[in-house]
Amino acid sequence: MNPLKLAALLHEAYERLAPTYKYETRPETREFRPASPNGQLMIAVCQELLDQYDLTPKKAAFECQRCGSNREPLVTFCTAPEIAGTMTTCLSCGQVQGQWPYPETPNENP
Numbered sequence: 654m655n656p657l658k659l660a661a662l663l664h665e666a667y668e669r670l671a672p673t674y675k676y677e678t679r680p681e682t683r684e685f686r687p688a689s690p691n692g693q694l695m696i697a698v699c700q701e702l703l704d705q706y707d708l709t710p711k712k713a714a715f716e717c718q719r720c721g722s723n724r725e726p727l728v729t730f731c732t733a734p735e736i737a738g739t740m741t742t743c744l745s746c747g748q749v750q751g752q753w754p755y756p757e758t759p760n761e762n763p
Contacts (some may be wrong), residue, residue: 656703660695661685717743718750 664685671678686692702708715726722745729740740751 654703654708656696656700657687659699659703659708660687660692663699664695715741717746717748719743719748720746722746 668678668683682689682691685695687696714723716723717726720743722743724743724745727742727744729742730738738751740749742749
């Protein structure tokens, strides 16, 4: 991603979210203008962030144990304390992988 694109994305998000926080942005800076002093500052800040941090989106590496597909899988999370875990389902062959510790079935005859 280049600094101009990142600055435009940040500006759009800032303007869109401002009313949610009961903040009113300045009318003269509501439209992103890269050549303006405000735009130049945003681009410079974004360039500094890109230089100092790896802002590349990361995807988890996945390879299906059954079919070898590296197609992005379906990941299911459960946060209920008694069955917390994660299951990964290959969208190519349907193979389910991962941990999903199901609780034991309660004894109905105590």
